[in-house]
Amino acid sequence: MAEISRLRNVVFVGPHHAGKTTLVEAVLAHCGAVARRGSISDGTTVTDHEPEDVAHAQSTTVGFAHCTADGIDLTIVDTPGFIDFFEETRMVLAGVDAAVIVVEADPERIVQTRGLVDAIEALGLPHLFVVSKMDRPGADFAGSLAALQAAYGRHVIAEHVPIGTAESFSGYIDLAQMKAFGLDGGAERENEVPGAMADAARRAREQLLEAMADFDDALMEELLEGKEPPLEEVERDLCSECSHDQIIPVLAASAATGIGVAAVVRAMERWFPSPEDRPGVDAEGRAIAPDAAAPLVAHVIKTSIHPQSGKISVVRVLAGSMKADATLTDVSKGDERVRSGGLYRLQGKKQEAIAEAGPGSIVAVARLEPVATGDTLTAGQKVLLPRVIRSAPVFAVAIKPKERMDEAKISQMLARIVDEDPSLSLGRADVTNELLLLGCGEQHVTVAVERLSRKYKVEVEIASPTIPYQETITAPTEVHSRYKHQTGGHGQFGDVWLRFEPRDRGAGVTFEEKIVGGVVPRQFIPAVEKGVREALQHGPSGYPVTDVHVTLFDGQYHDVDSSEQSFKTAAGMGVREALPKCRPVVLEPIVRVAVIVPTAYTSTVIQQLTGKRGQILGMKPAERAGVDEVEADVPQVEMSRYITELRTGTQGLGTFSWRHERYDPVPSNRVGGKAAV
Ligand SMILES: Nc1nc2c(ncn2[C@@H]2O[C@H](COP(=O)(O)OP(=O)(O)OP(=O)(O)O)[C@@H](O)[C@H]2O)c(=O)[nH]1
Ligand SMILES: [Mg+2]
Incomplete structure (x- = not known):
């Protein structure tokens, strides 16, 4: 591995299908890390190597790769764009030094980058935008740039002007160098700036320099005096301002044709900081210098488990040196000591053994069994890195094994x-x-x-979680219930009068006895209550009955034949007879939902919720501006797939x-118990 100043750790992020994996593949091919470019359609890319990635033709988890260019050692993390998988991306953002945000050349889709850019800005992570798929029909660089600037400000600034668009996209003008580049037989070639584009390029360059001058007084002076700043100065400023997250350059590319790929590589090499310039910070805010001689501190940013070869923990080394056979302390697990089972660099699914990795590197450690993503590993010293707070889950399925199988075993596999x-x-x-x-x-x-079934050969059935309906009554009644049975010798006899009354919502089931004169002997009364409560478990529609007050107020017994069992049976029969007479209703759980959404979509959300029989309680601006x-x-019952709809x-x-709020009667047009589900 190269010395720290020559390392770059870059994450590729962006909306679903923006072209990240294809661009990463093109970068790896450009740098000679792969002999032949793989493709999404063949399922042959380096970073989409999981069978689930191939099956869905999309990234479903983060993938790691590396390459070298001009003596710079690039570690690239490719992330899934589909919003469902964003949490993993948030974890790896904590382990890289810069981000390439890939967007399609479609202004309408720029809005989809909001959450991502917010996360990147919150970390102060230097980043640039690549407007990709410039070869696609309708590709709109200018519109995409304008949408990016409208969303993220004027320091998001074009460093490229594309030459042609869609089928005629043939290259770009690099505004710092004021040179044009195109492809010739697959290799990049420098060209003259086309005469017809010279003016437009000059104007775009002025805008770039003006944006940069906001952070550089010397440049500002030169511009005011009408002086042309030398190329070295422009490049130096660009490097400094991009790596300090002041200027956010925008490049044009087409990973499919290869145009712009060399520029993306150059940008990562030149404008992005090395780990040396981005020291880590522990949970108490103390800086961790990327010092090779210091004791080891490493952050686990991803875990993967191979059913045969075991666990792999991808770590970012912040300080010290990670050795292949090191004994490590997992500070997040109460200082548990773990021994490394090998040290690797990852090229997609390929593990390349290495002996040692210094600060700033992203490497994989084998068989750290107790270690989890987010943990801090050290050489024994007490340092804890900040935890990434996880978002609460928004979707659930109920899981059952397809074949008879120990639930404990399923849970064990699921835990992995x-x-x-x-x-x-x-x-x-x-x-x-x-x-x-x-x-x-x-x-x-x-x-x-799918992963569970592939890796562990466990087939499960999934279904929407069962909605815990309940029932209650809306009118009082009284019943007389007698259980009498004669079987030769000992008979059975129980006789009760029960009163049923509705209670307030949420009050539950209460039982009271008002027996006078011992008409139901003391010792049988608990059996009556038990019989009532058991029978209330299954109301007329099959759901547990709640919010009802039951009074035992009269009855009879028999000296010989009465028993606990006979009174329990009589009580149960009484419940089953009474409930249909009390105008029973099915109750459904109501959840209180808080939706956070950009103001532009507030009315859509209100419409969606109303369509789900939702009762809108209110709407207020959220903590962040522009968000409600x-x-x-x-x-x-209406919420099971809400996240997808939202x-x-x-x-x-x-x-x-969301959280559970209360139970409400199912509206009469939906009654029918299970039919309503
Ligand atoms: N025409 C054209 N198609 C592209 C380009 N880049 C990617 N594609 C296609 O766009 C689709 C998505 O590409 P991916 O590389 O999988 O995009 P991604 O951003 O990694 O997608 P996710 O990881 O699923 O979010 C694939 O069908 C690619 O072949 C490009 O530059 N031009
Ligand atoms: Mg991808």
């Missing part, structure tokens, strides 16, 4: 899937006690189940949280 991707979690549903797999969206959870919070009470209606930008 969660170990690989901590944005998944396992839970038990209240009331129904179903085993739940929770995640960040429908696709996230579905892909996890809509609060509503919505029947839980994201579809809001370009992926809406999020929500």
Whole structure:
């Protein structure tokens, strides 16, 4: 591995299908790290190597690759763009020094970068935009640039002017160098700036320099005096201002044709900082100098588990040196000591053994069994790195083994899937006690189940979690119930009068006895209560009955034949007879939902929630400007796929949280118990 000043750790992020994996593949091919470019359609790219990536023709997890260019050692992290998988991306953002944000040359889609750019800006991560797919029909560089500037400010500035567009996209003018570049037989070739574009290029260069001059007084003076700044100065400023997250350059490229790929590589080499310039910070805000001689500090940014070869923890080394056979302390796990089972660099699925890795490197350590993503590893000293706070899950499925299989075993396999991707979690549903797999969206959870079946040969059935309906009564009644049975010798006899009255919502079931004169002997009264409560578990529609007050106020007994069992049976019969007479209703759980969404989509969200029988409680500006919070009470049954609908209606930008609020009667046009589900 190269010395620290020559390392670059860059994440490729961007909306779904923007062309990240294809661009990474083109970069690897350009740098000679792969002999032949793979493609998405063949499932042969380096970073989309998981079978689930290939099956869905999209990235489903982060992938790591590396290459060298001009003596610079680039580690590249390719991330999935589909919003369901964003949590993993958030984890790796903590381990890189810069980001390439790939966007399609389509102004309409720029809005989809909002959450991502917010996360990148919050970390102060230097970044640039690549407007990709410039070869596609309708590709619109100028429109995309304008949309980026409208969203993120005037320091998002073009460093390229594309030459041609769509089929005629043939190259770009580099505005710092004021030179044109195109392709010749697959290799980049420098050209003269086309005469017809000279004026436009000059204007674009002025805008670039003016934006840069905001951070450089000397440059500002030169511009005011009408002096042409020398190329070295422009490049030096660009490098400094981009690596300090002041200027955000915008490049034009087409990974498919290869145009602009060399420029992306050059930009990463020249404008992005080395790890030397981005010291880590521990949870208490103390800087961690990237010093090779210091004791080791490393941050686990990704875990993957191979059913045969075991666990791989990808770590970012912040200080010290990681050795292949090191004994490490997992500070996040109560200082547990773990021994490394090997040290590797990852090229997609390929593991290349190395002996040692210094500060700034991103490497994989084998078989650190207790270690999880987010953990801090040290040489023994007490240092904890900041934890990335995980978002709450927004989608869940109930899981059942397809074949008879120990639930404990399923849970064990699921735990490994969660170990690989901590944005998944396992839970038990209240009331129904179903085993739940929770995640960040429908696709996230579905892909996890596919992974479970492929890796561990566990076939499971998934379904929407069962809605815990209940029933209650809306009118009082009294019943007389007698159980009498004569079987030769000992008979059975129980006789009760029960009164049923509705209670307030949420008050539950209460039982009271008002027996006078011992008509039901003391010792049988608990059996009556038990019989009542058991029978209330299954109301007329099959759901547990709640919010009812039951009074035992009269009865009879028999000296010989009466028993606990006979009174329990009589009570149960009484309940079954009474409930249909009390105008029973089915109750459904109502959840309180808080949706956070850019103001432009607030009315869409209100419409969606209203369409789900939601009751809008209010709407207020959220903490961030331009974002609203809509609060509503919505029947839980309507919420099972809400995240998918919300994201579809809001370009992926809406999020929500929810909690159980109360039970309400199912409206009469939906009654029918299970039919309403
Ligand atoms: N015409 C054209 N197609 C491209 C280009 N780059 C990518 N594509 C195609 O666009 C689709 C998506 O490309 P990917 O590289 O998988 O995009 P991605 O951003 O990695 O997608 P996710 O990881 O799923 O978010 C594939 O069909 C690619 O072949 C390009 O520059 N030009
Ligand atoms: Mg991809």
